[in-house]
Amino acid sequence: MSFSRRNKFEIWSEVLELCLRAKRTQTWLLRKTRLKTSMIRETLQFLISRNLIEQLNDDDIIKYHTTDRGEEALKRFYTLVNDYFNLK
Amino acid sequence: MEKIENEKNGLIQSQKSLYTKFKRINQLFKIHFFSLILFFLLAIGFIILWTYLLVIGQATTGLSQRYGLFGNVVTIIMTTILFILIIQLGIQIIFYGLFIIRGNRSLKQVKGEKRTDTALYDGIVPFITNFYAFFNRFSKEKTTLIKLVHTFLFFNFISGFYVVFLFTRFLDVGNGNFIINIYMIILFLSMLAFWLMNLITSIKIRNEIVKWEKLFPKLEEWAQELEQFSSENSIFFDKEESP
Numbered sequence: 401m402s403f404s405r406r407n408k409f410e411i412w413s414e415v416l417e418l419c420l421r422a423k424r425t426q427t428w429l430l431r432k433t434r435l436k437t438s439m440i441r442e443t444l445q446f447l448i449s450r451n452l453i454e455q456l457n458d459d460d461i462i463k464y465h466t467t468d469r470g471e472e473a474l475k476r477f478y479t480l481v482n483d484y485f486n487l488k
Numbered sequence: 489m490e491k492i493e494n495e496k497n498g499l500i501q502s503q504k505s506l507y508t509k510f511k512r513i514n515q516l517f518k519i520h521f522f523s524l525i526l527f528f529l530l531a532i533g534f535i536i537l538w539t540y541l542l543v544i545g546q547a548t549t550g551l552s553q554r555y556g557l558f559g560n561v562v563t564i565i566m567t568t569i570l571f572i573l574i575i576q577l578g579i580q581i582i583f584y585g586l587f588i589i590r591g592n593r594s595l596k597q598v599k600g601e602k603r604t605d606t607a608l609y610d611g612i613v614p615f616i617t618n619f620y621a622f623f624n625r626f627s628k629e630k631t632t633l634i635k636l637v638h639t640f641l642f643f644n645f646i647s648g649f650y651v652v653f654l655f656t657r658f659l660d661v662g663n664g665n666f667i668i669n670i671y672m673i674i675l676f677l678s679m680l681a682f683w684l685m686n687l688i689t690s691i692k693i694r695n696e697i698v699k700w701e702k703l704f705p706k707l708e709e710w711a712q713e714l715e716q717f718s719s720e721n722s723i724f725f726d727k728e729e730s731p
Contacts, residue, residue, distance in 0.1 A: 409711035410617040417613040450717045471499055477710055478502035481616060484703040485509050 409477075411435065411443050412452075416466050416474045419453050423463035503609050507595075510615045513696055514591045520689035521584045527647075527682040528577045533675055535570070538658070541668070566657075569650060576643045583640075590618045616707070619700055637697050641690045648683035651676070 411433065418424055418432055430440050444464060447453040452470035456463050466474070594614035655676045 406617070407620065407708065407711070408715075409707045410613075410620060412711060412714060413613045413707075414617060417610060421610060450714060452714070473710075473714060475499045475502055477707070478499070478506055478612065480706050480710060481703060482502055482505055482509075484699055484706070485506075 406435075411439070412447065413474065413477050415440075415443055415447060415464075416452060416470050416477075419464050419466040420471065420474065423456055423458055423465045425461060425463050429464070503612055506612050507609055510591075510595065510612070514588070514595060514615075516689060516692055516696065517584055517588050517591065520686065520693055521581065521588055523682050523685040523689060524577055524581050524584065527679065527686055528574065528581060530675060530679045530682065531570070531574050531577065534654070534679070535574075537668070537671065537675065541658075566654065570654070573643065573647050573650065576640070577647075580640050580643075583636075587618070590621075591615060594618055620704055620707075633697060634694075634701060637690075637694050641687075641694055644683070644686045644690045648680065648687065651679045651683060 414433055415429060418429060424432075426440060426444065429435075429444075430437060433440065435443070444453065444455075447470070448455055448464075450469075451467055452473055453464050454467050456465055594611040596611070655672070658672065
């Protein structure tokens with residue numbers, strides 16, 4: 401996968417977090433993440449292939465939502481950051 | 489079902505904890521930023537006072553015709569150092585200002601959105617990635633962010649002693665005018681107070697940035713772990729649960 405300016409963890413974690421609270425469309429994600437269309441497609445494909453987000457059909461509109469597995473991955477991400485700040 | 493609820497609560501707890509920490513870090517940057525601005529304005533105030541005293545003839549630059557200088561060597565060195573300090577204060581203001589703008593934006597995403605069962609906030613990751621972008625921008629091969637922050641800390645440290653030195657030379661000058669004397673004392677005490685605030689926040693920011701620098705490689709490892717997952721394996725992070 402080709403990631404130009406932003407790192408993989410930046411994009412993946414952001415998409416996982418954005419799709420956590422509600423189902424999101426690709427356009428909404430594009431606007432929020434400010435990524436190129438090709439980049440967001442690649443990201444979504446990757447996350448779907450890893451079963452971290454799911455693609456849902458909501459009134460003929462394709463939306464994305466973070467799966468339980470995605471939540472687990474995100475929780476791990478948060479824990480890594482939390483643990484670092486808890487270090488004295 | 490209970491396990492899923494616990495996991496969701498765990499996620500919410502993690503978000504809460506991180507949000508509190510990020511708010512504190514953002515607050516620290518804000519305090520530092522405003523103390524820099526006030527210190528900067530007071531330094532400008534000092535230059536105005538100095539120029540005024542020169543104009544009314546209560547201060548002298550000690551013109552030296554021998555070397556063709558607009559003042560004696562000490563005055564020229566003092567002025568040069570003062571301008572260097574003001575310029576570096578300006579650079580620091582821009583540097584921290586850019587971070588605060590982006591940090592505030594990501595933390596503001598949280599406000600105005602209602603809590604759901606699965607998550608509280610949307611702005612946690614953008615705050616982290618904002619820090620990361622900040623690191624990438626300033627962490628080139630030769631000048632790392634840590635070096636830059638250490639340089640700022642050094643300047644903030646010596647600027648206090650310089651303020652004391654400057655005022656020891658100028659407190660006698662304004663003796664003829666009571667208002668100027670009062671203004672000088674207020675200026676001196678204010679500069680000292682904001683210098684102290686600057687120094688404390690600089691040290692705290694340095695400590696925070698050292699922490700962040702160690703954290704980012706771990707987050708990159710997290711991304712690598714995700715790449716290695718297949719869609720089948722379920723529990724992938726908890727090392728304790730692996731055989």
